[in-house]
Amino acid sequence: MFKSAIHEDSWPIWMAPLTRSRASQPGNLPTELHAEYYAQRAHPENGAVVILSEATPVTPAGHGYFATPGIHTPEQVTGWKKVTQAVHAVGGKIFCQLWHVGRVSHVSLQPEGQPPVSATAVNGGGKTYIDADGTRKAVSDPRALLESEIPAVVEEFRLAAARCMEAGFDGVEIHGANGYLLEQFLRSGINDRTDGYGGSLDGRMRFSLEVAEAVVREVGSDRTGYRISPIGGEADGQRHDHNMLETYGTLADRLAEMKIAFIDVVESFSVGVREEGLDRICARIREAFDGKERGLYVAGGGYTRETAREALDSGKCDAVMFGRDFISNPDLRRRLREDLPLTPWDRKSFYLGGAEGLTDWPLAEEKE
Ligand SMILES: Cc1cc2nc3c(=O)[nH]c(=O)nc-3n(C[C@H](O)[C@H](O)[C@H](O)COP(=O)(O)O)c2cc1C
Numbered sequence: 001m002f003k004s005a006i007h008e009d010s011w012p013i014w015m016a017p018l019t020r021s022r023a024s025q026p027g028n029l030p031t032e033l034h035a036e037y038y039a040q041r042a043h044p045e046n047g048a049v050v051i052l053s054e055a056t057p058v059t060p061a062g063h064g065y066f067a068t069p070g071i072h073t074p075e076q077v078t079g080w081k082k083v084t085q086a087v088h089a090v091g092g093k094i095f096c097q098l099w100h101v102g103r104v105s106h107v108s109l110q111p112e113g114q115p116p117v118s119a120t121a122v123n124g125g126g127k128t129y130i131d132a133d134g135t136r137k138a139v140s141d142p143r144a145l146l147e148s149e150i151p152a153v154v155e156e157f158r159l160a161a162a163r164c165m166e167a168g169f170d171g172v173e174i175h176g177a178n179g180y181l182l183e184q185f186l187r188s189g190i191n192d193r194t195d196g197y198g199g200s201l202d203g204r205m206r207f208s209l210e211v212a213e214a215v216v217r218e219v220g221s222d223r224t225g226y227r228i229s230p231i232g233g234e235a236d237g238q239r240h241d242h243n244m245l246e247t248y249g250t251l252a253d254r255l256a257e258m259k260i261a262f263i264d265v266v267e268s269f270s271v272g273v274r275e276e277g278l279d280r281i282c283a284r285i286r287e288a289f290d291g292k293e294r295g296l297y298v299a300g301g302g303y304t305r306e307t308a309r310e311a312l313d314s315g316k317c318d319a320v321m322f323g324r325d326f327i328s329n330p331d332l333r334r335r336l337r338e339d340l341p342l343t344p345w346d347r348k349s350f351y352l353g354g355a356e357g358l359t360d361w362p363l364a365e366e367k368e
Pocket residue numbers: 016017018019020053054055097175177178227266268269270271300301302303321322323324325350351
């Protein structure tokens with residue numbers, strides 16, 4: 001869909017998925033405020049080439065933080081329609097990021113107060129916020145999904161993808177990154193199953209690939225992207241994987257065979273930090289997603305104007321995704337292209353609250 005547009009554009013900058021926790025209650029609905037926020041960042045010249053929506057739970061059990069807008073009810077579809085119409089009205093494109101948090105949740109956010117579900121019954125640690133005041137609680141002990149329950153979860157992703165089309169999204173991105181449900185199945189240090197969804201790499205990849213196949217069947221491969229984060233696996237005890245190169249290289253090969261439009265690779269969580277071994281993994285993924293015969297490689301995580309330019313010019317990726325800088329610079333692409341100063345972001349307004357810190361960021365001054 002956008003290969004030709006990407007290759008003709010010297011600043012192919014995308015907006016990363018960013019949870020902002022401002023869904024209206026009850027019902028976790030996207031509102032006019034969401035429409036305004038995304039439209040501000042959708043300008044075809046100055047905003048993102050493609051916007052990835054904030055992570056959007058596909059089912060009630062997929063929620064793990066307060067006030068994240070879902071895509072599992074008709075009212076949510078109606079809310080998202082406002083967003084896609086506003087983005088399209090200014091000439092932009094928006095994909096919906098499909099999310100299931102798995103074990104990163106608290107019983108108070110789960111249907112009927114049930115334990116969150118996962119690949120495992122082991123608690124992953126960490127905290128989440130459970131109300132509008134930002135009260136933080138330790139994540140609850142999960143329950144391992146039964147093998148017989150997994151097809152229904154795959155179906156929830158497919159149905160959510162169908163609802164995204166109804167809501168007018170240009171496509172969907174499957175959230176396979178950052179420690180959530182798909183990654184809980186994928187990583188050898190988390191997945192302790194002995195059934196057909198565990199054990200060998202094929203077993204551990206099975207859930208992710210079934211979700212991708214179901215989504216591709218529903219919306220088409222050219223409207224499907226997939227986010228991975230091949231980091232944190234060596235050092236992080238909670239997210240360990242014994243062979244990151246093999247795990248992510250093989251997964252990328254399988255996804256590329258499905259001819260999905262792009263792979264979105266979270267390469268870092270902070271500016272200037274790249275894990276040892278990451279470059280080999282990225283090069284391996286680049287072979288699978290060459291941006292020519294195969295889908296695009298979209299790089300993200302800790303990029304600056306300089307490192308983005310370097311990565312694009314060297315052919316390491318086809319586009320670069322920016323997260324935090326897009327929060328405080330709605331016209332980020334113009335600022336990068338014209339080398340204008342960036343407004344610094346403010347962590348205090350990342351999550352919860354209203355318009356403040358969401359829709360009130362200034363555009364760069366017009367040049368004389
Ligand atoms: C406030 C905030 C919310 C985020 N929400 C999501 C999300 O919903 N889905 C996701 O995949 N990543 C999420 N991330 C990670 C970003 O997409 C991105 O990978 C990260 O910010 C690093 O990129 P950056 O250095 O350009 O900000 C979030 C990050 C921040 C700061």
